Amino acid sequence: MPLETTVAAPRRGIALRGIAAHLLGNPLGGVTAALIIIFVAASLLSPYFLTGFNLMIIARSLAFVGLVTIGQSVLMILGELDLSVGAIGGLAGIAGGVLMVQLGLDPWLALLLCVMLGGLCGWINGTLVTRLRLHSLVLTIGMAGVYGGIILVVTKGVAITSIPGDIAFLGRGAIGGVPVPFVILLVCLAVVAFVMQRTPLGRYVYAIGSNADAARMLGIRVNAIRTGAFVTAGVLSAVAGMLMVARLGSAQPSIGETWVLAPIAAAVIGGVATTGGLGSPLGAVLGAVIIGIIENIIVLFGISPYWQSVVSGGIVVLAISFDAIARRAMAREN
Amino acid sequence: MSDLPGPVVRLEAIRKAYPGVVALDHVDLALRPGRVHVLAGENGAGKSTLIRVLAGLVGPDEGRIEIDGADALADRTLFGRIAYVPQELNLFGPMSVAENMFMPFAATGFGRLTLSRGGMRRAATALIERFGIHAGPDDRVDTISVPDQQLLQIARAAGRAAFDVLILDEPTSSLTASETAHLFRIVRELRAAGCAIVFVSHKMDEIFDLGDDVTVLRNGRSVGSYEMAAMTEHSLVQLMAGSAIALEERFQPRGAGDVAADPILSVRGLSGPGFHDISFELRRGEILGFAGLVGAGRSELMQSIFGYRPTRQGECLFEGRALPRGRPDRSVARGMVYLSEERKHHGIFPRLSLRENISLGILDQLARGGVIASAREGERVATVMRDFDVRSSSADKKIMFLSGGNQQKAIIGRAMARRPRLLIFDEPTKGIDIGTKFQIYRIMQRLAEEGVGIILVSSEMTELQRCASRIITMYEGRINGSFDQATTPADTLVGAIVGAGEKRHAA
Numbered sequence: 001m002p003l004e005t006t007v008a009a010p011r012r013g014i015a016l017r018g019i020a021a022h023l024l025g026n027p028l029g030g031v032t033a034a035l036i037i038i039f040v041a042a043s044l045l046s047p048y049f050l051t052g053f054n055l056m057i058i059a060r061s062l063a064f065v066g067l068v069t070i071g072q073s074v075l076m077i078l079g080e081l082d083l084s085v086g087a088i089g090g091l092a093g094i095a096g097g098v099l100m101v102q103l104g105l106d107p108w109l110a111l112l113l114c115v116m117l118g119g120l121c122g123w124i125n126g127t128l129v130t131r132l133r134l135h136s137l138v139l140t141i142g143m144a145g146v147y148g149g150i151i152l153v154v155t156k157g158v159a160i161t162s163i164p165g166d167i168a169f170l171g172r173g174a175i176g177g178v179p180v181p182f183v184i185l186l187v188c189l190a191v192v193a194f195v196m197q198r199t200p201l202g203r204y205v206y207a208i209g210s211n212a213d214a215a216r217m218l219g220i221r222v223n224a225i226r227t228g229a230f231v232t233a234g235v236l237s238a239v240a241g242m243l244m245v246a247r248l249g250s251a252q253p254s255i256g257e258t259w260v261l262a263p264i265a266a267a268v269i270g271g272v273a274t275t276g277g278l279g280s281p282l283g284a285v286l287g288a289v290i291i292g293i294i295e296n297i298i299v300l301f302g303i304s305p306y307w308q309s310v311v312s313g314g315i316v317v318l319a320i321s322f323d324a325i326a327r328r329a330m331a332r333e334n
Numbered sequence: 335m336s337d338l339p340g341p342v343v344r345l346e347a348i349r350k351a352y353p354g355v356v357a358l359d360h361v362d363l364a365l366r367p368g369r370v371h372v373l374a375g376e377n378g379a380g381k382s383t384l385i386r387v388l389a390g391l392v393g394p395d396e397g398r399i400e401i402d403g404a405d406a407l408a409d410r411t412l413f414g415r416i417a418y419v420p421q422e423l424n425l426f427g428p429m430s431v432a433e434n435m436f437m438p439f440a441a442t443g444f445g446r447l448t449l450s451r452g453g454m455r456r457a458a459t460a461l462i463e464r465f466g467i468h469a470g471p472d473d474r475v476d477t478i479s480v481p482d483q484q485l486l487q488i489a490r491a492a493g494r495a496a497f498d499v500l501i502l503d504e505p506t507s508s509l510t511a512s513e514t515a516h517l518f519r520i521v522r523e524l525r526a527a528g529c530a531i532v533f534v535s536h537k538m539d540e541i542f543d544l545g546d547d548v549t550v551l552r553n554g555r556s557v558g559s560y561e562m563a564a565m566t567e568h569s570l571v572q573l574m575a576g577s578a579i580a581l582e583e584r585f586q587p588r589g590a591g592d593v594a595a596d597p598i599l600s601v602r603g604l605s606g607p608g609f610h611d612i613s614f615e616l617r618r619g620e621i622l623g624f625a626g627l628v629g630a631g632r633s634e635l636m637q638s639i640f641g642y643r644p645t646r647q648g649e650c651l652f653e654g655r656a657l658p659r660g661r662p663d664r665s666v667a668r669g670m671v672y673l674s675e676e677r678k679h680h681g682i683f684p685r686l687s688l689r690e691n692i693s694l695g696i697l698d699q700l701a702r703g704g705v706i707a708s709a710r711e712g713e714r715v716a717t718v719m720r721d722f723d724v725r726s727s728s729a730d731k732k733i734m735f736l737s738g739g740n741q742q743k744a745i746i747g748r749a750m751a752r753r754p755r756l757l758i759f760d761e762p763t764k765g766i767d768i769g770t771k772f773q774i775y776r777i778m779q780r781l782a783e784e785g786v787g788i789i790l791v792s793s794e795m796t797e798l799q800r801c802a803s804r805i806i807t808m809y810e811g812r813i814n815g816s817f818d819q820a821t822t823p824a825d826t827l828v829g830a831i832v833g834a835g836e837k838r839h840a841a
Contacts, residue, residue: 198705203694204694206685206690207683211682211683214680217672218694221663
């Protein structure tokens with residue numbers, strides 16, 4: 001008998017370590033585990049959490065930050081950062097209001113033009129970063145001021161109301177019980193994740209984030225890809241901005257104000273390294289889901305919303321601490 | 335060795351295992367004061383691990399380390415007696431030469447709360463003179479040349495406080511001949527003063543020039559320790575490789591350089607930062623060697639031809655058509671590959687896996703309908719790993735965890751896998767063991783015989799003589815000679831490299 005116990009004990013240890021190693025080995029393991037734990041905990045803590053109505057609320061509000069997160073995560077993998085994504089989303093929304101309400105343009109044409117405007121803003125950011133070799137963090141702080149300032153110049157701080165009802169479906173509707181903005185998020189995520197995982201272009205993004213000089217030596221079109229990523233982020237932000245306008249039925253100058261730090265936090269929680277080359281858009285969006293659930297719990301428990309940023313900030317610190325510990329363990333293994 | 339002084343450091347039965355590989359298996363090493371002890375072995379033989387164990391950076395799984403007769407694993411402060419100069423540069427770029435030398439300041443006595451800048455500058459000036467560094471104490475380190483940084487790194491380890499053992503891991507890999515000679519003078523001074531020196535190099539002439547004793551490692555085991563006087567180059571290589579290698583083998587492509595055919599590359603009057611008025615032609619099926627000192631402008635020239643660096647005037651014709659300037663992607667698309675000497679900065683993608691690092695160069699060939707075919711990717715990567723003897727427990731391991739030699743073999747394999755028509759190799763065998771070197775020479779020879787044009791930039795004279803059909807020498811940014819390899823004696827080449835005499839044409 002004593003012999004058996006000494007044999008059995010290490011075997012259980014090995015099994016646990018195997019699971020842990022699998023989770024550590026899979027880049028999405030950590031964020032998935034965290035998501036499951038938070039989801040289960042929320043379900044146990046509040047009877048209202050696991051209801052269709054509440055899950056729909058989470059999905060709908062998640063979609064906007066989620067879309068911005070996709071673009072921001074691609075930029076972060078590339079080793080860049082765009083702090084003007086929120087302002088681009090807001091600017092697109094305001095432009096939509098001006099085109100639809102003040103100029104009376106067809107709402108769908110206006111929608112298209114606004115998304116293109118987002119792409120243009122991204123292209124300006126990308127071109128300035130690549131041509132003048134500016135640091136994207138510093139440049140986009142400036143550009144956030146420029147785009148945000150234009151919003152105020154155009155609106156003087158007043159919302160543009162009575163947006164045509166044609167596009168309301170995009171913000172408020174549901175397909176088979178799933179909110180439309182969430183469906184759009186899933187479609188965009190699927191496209192971007194596919195490009196990042198399965199195409200040469202996606203691989204080049206990781207390569208540039210890992211070593212941009214080596215990428216250029218290998219014949220990869222580093223500047224074109226960088227600019228393209230900024231354009232993608234601008235387009236996705238503009239889509240989020242337009243969906244928000246459709247949901248609110250008015251173009252608020254405050255749209256996008258909270259879309260700057262949350263996507264970066266979500267990406268970091270989801271395993272995207274701030275130094276580039278690591279992570280995935282899927283992980284980043286899972287990070288956004290975690291933040292969304294936590295914000296929801298705060299509301300369900302009637303905790304003051306002022307606590308929200310304390311909690312989500314704390315989660316970021318926890319997430320990167322776990323990540324750093326896991327990485328050190330991995331380095332030791334190697 | 336009975337008349338020699340007793341060892342100052344003794345490693346016994348050291349074993350160190352990493353998951354999937356035993357890096358060191360019962361390795362013994364004894365270092366005696368006043369002797370230069372060479373560690374020899376192929377890439378992955380365990381030299382780096384042994385050095386890291388010796389320097390106290392890695393704890394062994396088993397074994398005993400004695401420093402001055404005391405157990406160093408029990409009293410780790412004893413490792414302070416060992417000065418270690420790593421192979422890779424690790425300096426603080428934006429800080430001054432003097433600050434780099436004496437950091438941490440509290441330990442070197444130049445300041446606990448405030449810095450004593452005057453004292454530090456005086457002490458730094460003395461070390462700068464002694465080690466022959468071409469820089470002032472206040473110069474920012476990222477503005478001085480790489481060889482000077484290398485010397486600074488050595489001065490930092492060797493110049494301060496008392497130590498019994500100095501470890502030099504491939505210290506000459508970016509030094510010129512005269513800088514190497516200078517370094518060796520310093521090493522001999524230290525040896526005469528009773529210091530034990532551990533020296534790692536892949537260059538045979540350096541090993542025989544400097545070494546007193548040698549320990550040969552092979553596959554993590556110690557083959558034996560010998561006195562250098564009893565060794566020949568042949569016997570040492572044999573011990574390292576464990577099999578016979580014909581040192582006199584040559585790799586000139588047969589039927590090289592059909593003069594009648596159009597050249598694959600012609601460079602006309604090219605000038606740019608670091609080189610002036612360069613004209614030459616590369617023929618199909620030829621290996622064209624470029625010799626010169628470090629800093630002669632060879633790398634700058636090659637990177638400009640490739641389109642990575644700017645040019646001021648002149649043109650490059652690749653297969654008769656002008657190469658656009660400043661567009662390396664166009665050069666690659668047309669069938670050209672450049673392999674940089676700077677593996678860390680221009681070669682590897684540290685956070686990507688070995689598989690991704692290799693396939694990055696051929697993704698366009700691996701994609702089907704715009705999507706990467708994973709199975710094909712796996713096959714091609716496995717082929718490259720086999721052909722170039724890249725050793726790793728898994729292709730999914732991040733490349734930064736591989737040894738330097740294996741990283742180099744992986745990126746050479748990547749360059750070759752593209753099947754380019756023009757290859758520019760800048761110091762391709764830097765830090766690579768002799769067995770793999772010969773493998774790379776054989777592949778270059780085969781490619782050239784298939785009609786590929788190859789430019790080989792090398793600082794190793796023997797490498798150029800083994801492989802090149804013709805050799806062009808550069809001195810201070812200009813071409814000062816062109817030689818037919820077969821008919822040119824080595825001293826003529828060396829003369830041109832150091833800029834002796836006028837422009838010459840022996841070909």
